[in-house]
Amino acid sequence: MIPSYIDIEAIFDHYDAVFFDAYGVLVDGIDALPNAEQLVNIMNASAMNYFIVTNDASKSIESLSNKFQSQGMRIPVERIVNSGSLISGYYRDEDLVGRPTLVLGTKDSRTYVSGSCAKILSLDSNSEPDVILFTHSSPYDWESTLKHLLNLVSKRFKQKKPVRMVLPNTDFIYQDGKADFGMGAAAFVETLEEALMRLHGKHEVLRAAKLGKPHPPIFTEAIRRAGSNNVIMIGDQLETDILGANNVGLDSAVVTTGINKRSDPKEFKDMPDDLTPRYILTSLV
Structure with missing residues (x-):
């Protein structure tokens, strides 16, 4: 399976909800990544049904929300699903x-x-x-x-x-x-x-x-919260974000700002199907 390119507007038009990984997608572990703040502002203003689906269990949901706030992203606690909460x-x-x-x-x-x-x-x-x-x-x-x-x-x-x-x-x-x-x-x-x-x-x-990605429990909870199976997972790790989404039947898109650096669809031609995203997302906005 060879992925194709997609932009964020097409994602918003096609899916009922969007799941975002945190590290490597919105933040680099210290600071917000380029366009992340603008993306969150757009989603909040348009009432987009989005969730941060993160494996981070080292912080409480409240601490995660506060951390995002300090990085310029107003992400309320009800928009965060982390492995610790399971x-x-x-x-x-x-x-x-x-x-x-x-x-x-x-x-x-x-x-x-x-x-x-x-x-x-x-x-x-x-x-x-x-x-x-x-x-x-x-x-x-x-x-x-x-x-x-x-x-x-x-x-x-x-x-x-x-x-x-x-x-x-x-x-x-x-x-x-x-x-x-x-x-x-x-x-x-x-x-x-x-x-x-x-x-x-x-x-x-x-x-x-x-409990966390790529295993089902965190996806089951996130889908329950989203209220729909018409969801896409956006992540940077093939072995967690993409594999997990593929295994539970969700579409997936990989970014190039974190662990994954493959930006050309041809680079996935020898990749097992379960590790291959449906899309490559080259920019958050």
Whole structure:
């Protein structure tokens, strides 16, 4: 499948709702990207049905909205769907409410489980968790952290009391400035999963539950909020934004301002169909 070019006006005319990734599409991790502020102003003025669908679980919805505001974009909380907001529902669905949870992430990310677990633990806690929640890749020494988690999860598996692992943000890498990138929590979780598999073989309980893109939960919630399946996902990562949209039957458009730098449709000719966007969007306005 070879993508074609599309402009933002054609997107607004054709779709009932538009999903935007944040990092690499609207912001570079620090500042707003070119035309992002103008785009948001246009959508707000025209009452466009849009949502920011982001894997970022390190910030609360309110903090995300405030951050966008500081970057010149007035994006209200009701327009944001992030992977962190799915955590409480996951706890209810999986009967994890009340379970002690080790939260590896920011202070903001702890608010997502404050009402769902009896006790929030840290790495230096004396008691063991029943759930490990990976919400952000910093500020940890990952060599020692992975060693600690490997031994904890392995021990509990052998005791037939497995620890549940939950990974809201499945970004392996993310944009962290105009030309810089960071390693996401998913990079370390994949290392942990691989180590556990080598020790114990393939077992579903030794794999983290994934909530963010490209997995269905975040798309299911965003589609519910949009009130329509006639939606397009605009993103910069083929492995999350585009793959996830394609897997749930949504159209997708890739930008060239983030991880993806392919701007010519011919550059996708050898790409698997599930990683290929329907469109290339060369400008936000």
